Amino acid sequence: IFEYNGSALVAMVGKNCFAIASDRRLGVQLQTIATDFQRIYKIHDKLFIGLAGLATDAQTLYQKLVFRHKLYQLREERDMKPQTFASLVSALLYEKRFGPFFCQPVIAGLGDEDKPFICTMDSIGAKELAKDFVVAGTASESLYGACEAMFKPDMEAEELFETISQALLSSVDRDCLSGWGGHVYVVTPTEVTERILKGRMD
Amino acid sequence: MSRRYDSRTTIFSPEGRLYQVEYAMEAIGNAGTAIGILSNDGVVLVGEKKVTSKLLQTSTSTEKMYKIDDHVSCAVAGIMSDANILINTARVQAQRYTYAYQEPMPVEQLVQSLCDTKQGYTQFGGLRPFGVSFLFGGWDKNYGFQLYMSDPSGNYGGWKAAAIGANNQAAQSMLKQDYKDDITREEAVQLALKVLSKTMDSTSLTSDKLELAEVFLSAGKVKYQVLSPESLSKLLVSIGLTQPAAEVT
Numbered sequence: 001i002f003e004y005n006g007s008a009l010v011a012m013v014g015k016n017c018f019a020i021a022s023d024r025r026l027g028v029q030l031q032t033i034a035t036d037f038q039r040i041y042k043i044h045d046k047l048f049i050g051l052a053g054l055a056t057d058a059q060t061l062y063q064k065l066v067f068r069h070k071l072y073q074l075r076e077e078r079d080m081k082p083q084t085f086a087s088l089v090s091a092l093l094y095e096k097r098f099g100p101f102f103c104q105p106v107i108a109g110l111g112d113e114d115k116p117f118i119c120t121m122d123s124i125g126a127k128e129l130a131k132d133f134v135v136a137g138t139a140s141e142s143l144y145g146a147c148e149a150m151f152k153p154d155m156e157a158e159e160l161f162e163t164i165s166q167a168l169l170s171s172v173d174r175d176c177l178s179g180w181g182g183h184v185y186v187v188t189p190t191e192v193t194e195r196i197l198k199g200r201m202d
Numbered sequence: 203m204s205r206r207y208d209s210r211t212t213i214f215s216p217e218g219r220l221y222q223v224e225y226a227m228e229a230i231g232n233a234g235t236a237i238g239i240l241s242n243d244g245v246v247l248v249g250e251k252k253v254t255s256k257l258l259q260t261s262t263s264t265e266k267m268y269k270i271d272d273h274v275s276c277a278v279a280g281i282m283s284d285a286n287i288l289i290n291t292a293r294v295q296a297q298r299y300t301y302a303y304q305e306p307m308p309v310e311q312l313v314q315s316l317c318d319t320k321q322g323y324t325q326f327g328g329l330r331p332f333g334v335s336f337l338f339g340g341w342d343k344n345y346g347f348q349l350y351m352s353d354p355s356g357n358y359g360g361w362k363a364a365a366i367g368a369n370n371q372a373a374q375s376m377l378k379q380d381y382k383d384d385i386t387r388e389e390a391v392q393l394a395l396k397v398l399s400k401t402m403d404s405t406s407l408t409s410d411k412l413e414l415a416e417v418f419l420s421a422g423k424v425k426y427q428v429l430s431p432e433s434l435s436k437l438l439v440s441i442g443l444t445q446p447a448a449e450v451t
Contacts (some may be wrong), residue, residue, distance in 0.1 A: 067301045074269055074293050 001102045002123075004029060006177025007039060007052035008139035010147060010168055011108040011118045013132055014160035017188040018116040020048050020108040021168045023139070024196075025180040026055055035180040035201070043069055044079040045192065047109035048185055049089070052137035053123065054102035061101050064092060082109030082117040086127060093125035100124050104136040114189040139178045142171035161186045161195070169199040212325055222331055223324055226354035229280060229333040235367040236266055236277040237398055238337035239381070240349040241390040244418030245339030247277040248394040250367070250402055251411050264428055267415040271296040273306045273424040274340030275417055279367030280354075281333040288332055292316045309340040313350045313358050321356030331355070335366040339417045341424045347417070369401040376400060387418060392441050409434035 008023040026037035040050040041062050049065065051058035068088060072080055080088070086107050093101060100123045108118045120134040121127045128134065132151050135143035146167040155163060165184055172179040182197035215221055234250040249266030265282075269275045270292045278285040295315050299307035316336075323331045331354040338350040351366060352358035363381045365373035376397045385393070391414065399407045409431040417426050429437070 063301050063304070067297045070271070070297055070300075071293055074271075075290070 002053050002104075003138050003177060005053070005055040006175075007137035008143060008168060008172045008175065008178035009039060009050040009052045009104075009106045009136040010143050010164060010171075011050070011106050011120075011134050012147065012151065012155075012160060012164045012167075013116045013118055013153075015154040015156055016114055016116065017157045017160060017186065018108045018110070018118060019157075019160045019164045019184060019186045020050055020106065020118075021164050021182055021184040021197075022050050022052075023137075023168065023172050023178040023180065024183055025178055027177060030176075032180065038183070040183060040185060042192075043085065043109075044073075046114075046187065046189075047080065047082050047085055047107075048187065049085075050106040050108075050136070052104045052106065052140075057101040057103045061089075061092070061103050061105070065089065068092075082107060082111050082119075085109065086117075086119050086121075090121055090125035090127050093121065093123060097124055106134055106136045108187070110187065110189060137178060139171045139175035142174040143167065146171045157186050157188050157193075161193075165195075165197050169197060173200055212328060220324060220355065223355045226280075226331045226333045227335075230335050230354070230366065231368060231370070233279045233281075233367045234266065235365060235369055235373060235398060235401055236279045236337055237363070237365045237373055237377070237394045238277060238339055238349045238351070238361070239363045239377070239385070239390040239394050240339075240347055240361070241385045241387045243347070244387040244390070244416055245341075245347050245349050246387060246390040246394050247275070247337055247339050247415045247417075248391075248398050249277050249279075249413045250398060251413060264413055264415075266413050267428055269426050270312065270338070270340075271300075271306060272426070273342060273417075274309055274312055274338060275415060275426045276339070277337040277366075277415070279335045279337075284332040285334045285336075288316060288319070288334060288336070291319055306342060308342045308344055309338065309348045309350065310345070310360070312340075313338050313352060317352050317356045317358045319356075320352070320354060324355060337364060337366055339415075341417060341419065365397070365401075373397050373401045387416065391416070391437070395438065395441055407438055409438060412438075 006027045011020040022039040026034035089105050106120045111117045118134050119127055119129045120136050133147040150163050150167050168182045181199050184195045186193045234252040236249040239246045251265050266278050268289050296307045323329050335353045341347050349361050350358050351361050351364040363377040414429045
């Protein structure tokens with residue numbers, strides 16, 4: 001079921017910044033039905049979540065997260081920290097332990113003092129915190145290899161963008177279910193840059 | 203007379219009145235005034251803060267103004283603890299609607315569903331009604347800017363200008379005289395502050411006794427802004443309702 005729609009997600013940590021990138025293909029098994037599908041969503045200015053896996057579950061899970069986060073914002077009058085948000089996602093996923101959401105989230109945000117935070121989890125909420133990069137989706141195996149090779153710690157925003165884009169594009173080329181370009185968000189404490197990549201459109 | 207009928211909230215009196223609901227409205231008559239004015243480009247809500255001790259921690263949270271959702275906010279008059287419960291209920295209802303329909307809840311529907319909750323306490327359960335009145339100000343794409351007033355009985359109405367809390371009759375009649383249909387948001391702010399200054403007990407208005415919030419459109423999105431004490435002071439001075447602070451040499 002995880003390979004029904006196809007997806008590729010990666011997040012990387014840089015120096016006081018992070019980048020999160022996804023592919024843009026939405027397919028129904030072998031047929032491509034959209035080439036502009038959004039997998040990365042903004043929760044607030046310094047927190048992004050990407051959802052890989054079954055597209056319908058990704059959309060519903062996102063809507064549930066918006067619900068919970070909005071109430072948190074209204075009640076606490078502040079934005080959620082990425083670590084707290086990750087725990088929220090993990091709890092939501094575990095609630096459905098015996099009938100899970102077929103999604104793998106990738107969470108990336110700037111926490112206290114703008115320290116970058118990334119994590120991923122499996123579809124029932126097991127958190128995997130990493131200091132360098134996290135990957136998810138059908139292309140995850142190639143992404144692991146590409147990131148391990150290309151990653152250096154403490155990259156600045158521009159270099160981080162280049163690295164994550166190269167890692168994403170080369171990995172999705174090896175995976176038939178993901179591709180059709182890339183969508184990259186680079187987030188620093190002062191601004192968010194969103195860029196669309198053109199790769200092998202297949 | 204008819205004292206026997208007071209203690210049960212869910213029973214009519216022989217004259218056909220619900221005493222508990224009326225007593226709840228009495229309780230609100232002792233609370234700080236709140237005024238709402240609808241203008242052609244926004245809704246203005248002003249509230250009088252009753253608790254102004256120096257010892258009170260002035261945190262960022264407000265006493266009378268609350269945000270329900272990005273496009274709706276409200277001013278409160280009455281028992282604060284009751285208000286908190288209702289505000290929470292309203293927030294959850296708004297989010298549930300957004301989750302189901304993926305669009306913001308229309309203001310009237312939100313007011314209606316909250317009033318349905320309030321009405322439930324006047325008909326079953328044996329619990330007392332909420333001692334709160336609300337002024338809801340918001341925007342939706344069907345009807346634009348709207349102002350609603352609701353009371354403990356669960357009644358609500360759409361208004362162009364309304365007042366709740368202490369001296370609300372006096373405030374309401376003043377608003378009736380001075381309100382014009384094509385009032386702008388700036389004029390509405392001035393009118394609200396003027397009316398409030400006349401109905402408040404104290405001689406002069408200072409920014410620590412008031413809260414002012416505006417709901418307006420900015421760059422196509424609805425914004426809810428509570429004025430900071432500094433901007434409020436400047437505004438009061440410019441309208442001539444406060445003497446400017448003496449220059450410190």
